[in-house]
Amino acid sequence: xxxxxxxxxxxxxxxxxxxxxxxxxxxxxxxxxxxxxxxxxxxxxxxxxxxxxxxxxxxxxxxxxxxxxxxxxxxxxxxxxxxxxxxxxxxxxxxxxxxxxxxxxxxxxxxxxxxxxxxxxxxxxxxxxxxxxxxxxxxxxxxxxxxxxxxxxxxxxxxxxxxxxxxxxxxxxxxxxxxxxxxxxxxxxxxxxxxxxxxxxxxxxxxxxxxxxxxxxxxxxxxxxxxxxxxxxxx
Numbered sequence: 001x002x003x004x005x006x007x008x009x010x011x012x013x014x015x016x017x018x019x020x021x022x023x024x025x026x027x028x029x030x031x032x033x034x035x036x037x038x039x040x041x042x043x044x045x046x047x048x049x050x051x052x053x054x055x056x057x058x059x060x061x062x063x064x065x066x067x068x069x070x071x072x073x074x075x076x077x078x079x080x081x082x083x084x085x086x087x088x089x090x091x092x093x094x095x096x097x098x099x100x101x102x103x104x105x106x107x108x109x110x111x112x113x114x115x116x117x118x119x120x121x122x123x124x125x126x127x128x129x130x131x132x133x134x135x136x137x138x139x140x141x142x143x144x145x146x147x148x149x150x151x152x153x154x155x156x157x158x159x160x161x162x163x164x165x166x167x168x169x170x171x172x173x174x175x176x177x178x179x180x181x182x183x184x185x186x187x188x189x190x191x192x193x194x195x196x197x198x199x200x201x202x203x204x205x206x207x208x209x210x211x212x213x214x215x216x217x218x219x220x221x222x223x224x225x226x227x228x229x230x231x232x233x234x235x
Contacts, residue, residue: 006036006044016053023053031056031071065174073181085191092205096212108141117147118154124169125150131173186212 009020016023023045026032032052035043055074059065065073109117115125128134134146142150153169161167190211194204 005047007047007049008042008044012045012049012053015050016057018053018057023049026053026056029067029071031067031074059177062170062173065177069178073177081188081191084195085188088191088194088204089187091201092208094205096205096209108137108143109147110141111136114142114147114150118150120154127169128153131170132176133169133172186215 007015009023012023013020023032027034032049035045035049037043052074056070059070059073060067111122111125115122118125125134128150129136134142134149136142136146153172190208194207199207
């Protein structure tokens, strides 16, 4: 395996356009891992720090996220479960919520059909794909969940959160980022507690699906309460 090139602080700063003081602050706050120290005043950073720092700046500038949230998101993208926990996920008898894609009246839709349904231009649909909000299959068709997401976004536009108020669909990127962090943590916590419990694949699948369904009932309530709490604090 090729070894990663090690960079001095000055080299890392030049590669990222971020000052050494800011990089040290990221390390101090745990947003970046500690570098390899060879001396009291000498540390080396491998090339992965370049992408990490760029990701941090992107989350700050394009998604307006505070550093405490960025720390959670960046940290959640690294390996968080061990081989035993991964094995639990592999042994599940079927993917979680696969049945939900088969329920209801909505059918698979092509890009043009879905764009027409939502009353948007195809390039706006492509923006949703680029974000990861929706995803087409190999034949360019969208499943029921994607259709539901686009329908809800259409409702949001119709109530007034649209371009006239400078509301762009990209503003929802923060929800995707936080949902990814939440989902990764849920899986980490769940599998950690299931390890060595001797449960069958079908039992694990059933427990996981029921637990997530329960949490999905709590999340909207918590969201409303938190928005209400913060608006009262700031008002």
